[in-house]
Amino acid sequence: MLLIYTHKITPRLTYTMKQVFTKILGIEIGFTTKVEDFIKHKEEKITYTKQPLQNEFFVRSHELLFEQGVNDIEINVQSWDNVPCFFFAGERSNVPFDIFAASFYLISRYEEYLPHVKDAHGRFPAKGSLAYEYKFLERPVVDIWAMKLFVLLKERFPTLVQGPRKYRFMSLIDVTTSHCYANRGFIRGTAGFLLDLGTFRIRRLVERIAVGLNIKKDPYDNFATLIEWHKKLNIKSIFFFQFANYSKYDKNVSTNSNNFKSLIKYIGDYSKVALAASYSSFNNVELLKEEKQNLEDVINRPVNFSRMRYNRVDVPETYRNLIDAEFSDDFTMGYSHQIGFRAGTCTPFQFYDIPLEVQQPIKVFPFVMHDYALREIDKKVELEKRMDAIYNEVKLVKGTFISVFSNELLGSEHKFDWKEVYYRLISKYNV
Incomplete structure (x- = not known):
């Protein structure tokens, strides 16, 4: 000692x-x-x-x-x-x-x-x-x-020995919009159709109709592919589902949708399911508890992991609210639009509440890479260079590399083939 x-x-x-x-x-x-x-x-x-x-x-x-x-x-x-x-x-x-x-x-x-x-x-x-x-x-x-x-x-002290420490990789998947067109309900589906028509987004309109007629798969429905990849590469993953009522910033499929509930149960058979807390629950502990309970009712097991919408963290209130709602682990510590270590570390830590001068009973898992930040890089060569540099930093200290991707981005064609980018990441950085 x-x-x-x-x-x-x-x-x-x-x-x-x-x-x-x-x-x-x-x-x-x-x-x-x-x-x-x-x-x-x-x-x-x-x-x-x-x-x-x-x-x-x-x-x-x-x-x-x-x-x-x-x-x-x-x-x-x-x-x-x-x-x-x-x-x-x-x-x-x-x-x-x-x-x-x-x-x-x-x-x-x-x-x-x-x-x-x-x-x-x-x-x-x-x-x-x-x-x-x-x-x-x-x-x-x-x-x-x-x-x-x-x-x-x-x-x-030549006899001093460092304890065992292994590099780890974790993939977080945000599911705040599980489907682009499917399972939206008649009113929201019709409204989306009229909006696309009125703004002359012809490509999107054609895709919407094709999905509605079951000619084409919904672009955001890449869950089976992700599960297959994670199983093949032995990836530790957590899917964060938003399970909340519709609002300005919360636009997922209705919590009453049986197809949506079936999807969550399906994912729960292969991966950890956690709560992507809604924007509306940020300062509303009772709503946070309600969303947690509703998700637990779907998967019939406790939901102990959380992520806040848009990575909103207001210390110390956010963590106090999460503790009050009986979450044990949070994965929000990071920046949406900047790659890097918000807390200066790639090692999980307990949250320290400075006003109370006490270590709180919630563990913080800091992520280093969010897909929003990656979207702001224009060239693929630069993208891979930045990702590799972060991986090398974490690997050198045998830390925990945590990435955040959304099924939404993985189903889009914004600048790059994001499925290809993601597969490269989980293939290379899992070892």
Whole structure:
């Protein structure tokens, strides 16, 4: 066991140390504030405070893990062997930066509590993040810092062993519009027909008629293909179904449709089914609970995983609402229109509630790549280059690569053959 001496044990400190040492490095740790206990400890040990006790492994601490609430913090991003880092610790520190405070800043989403201008959907903008400003959004710096820390510790403690950690790939499929034309009902189908006719969208009109006459398959109905690919390549996948009433931003098939319910049950036989929470339920816990219950009634099993519509996360309220609705895992942490690591990590983590200063009982799985972001890349060569770069970053630290695609995009012909792009991704990045 690696013993950590510090002048004060706080919830922030224990949360961060367990994430870095236990979750990322697989090293068992303990804490003490007693000098005599630290000196007596014969195994690996470090001090995390302002001054070293003797000549032990020492990391000079920033104040962040010993504070409460949110304060305006001065951050100076510098290079640590070509890896961006901040909270410089000085020359006496065995690690040049307080990577624990820096990790907490990113994983807790500290900057999202600070004053900022939200976008049209009430989201924290990617371009307002520290990672975007200093161009490290596409690097899982928290995991990289942890690996660099281990190298330094290994030099001091040759017998120190890193726990088992394997690269993992997860594919998330958003089903917020299960069908483009089919199963829409008479009124919505007629309205769509008249809209296409009135706006002279002839190609779409012909396709709509062909689907209606069962001459052609609905373009968004690619579920059998996805299931086949996932089985063939042994892909861990989760299908997030929106199961909500029609609204301005929620336009899936009616929850009363037996065909839609049959589809969900069919997917549930081969993959994990989870809830794509509606736009309307963002600030409505009761509606969130109702959608969860209704989906559970369809598949006859608990629904514990969630994703918020348009990746809307408002810390800490969103996670408090999800906990209230009894979700255990959330997959919303990421940016819709930017590739990268919103929380600076490719390792799942428990949500830390800064106003309450407590680790909350919901696990956050950060995704790195959303199909909206990929759609904004114009050239296929550039698309593959960006995807490969992210894969290499995650693979290097043996993290978890999580992608988000929608059946809607996979059924479209926007710029590329998206089924081909997706198949390449799951084939190459699953190993």
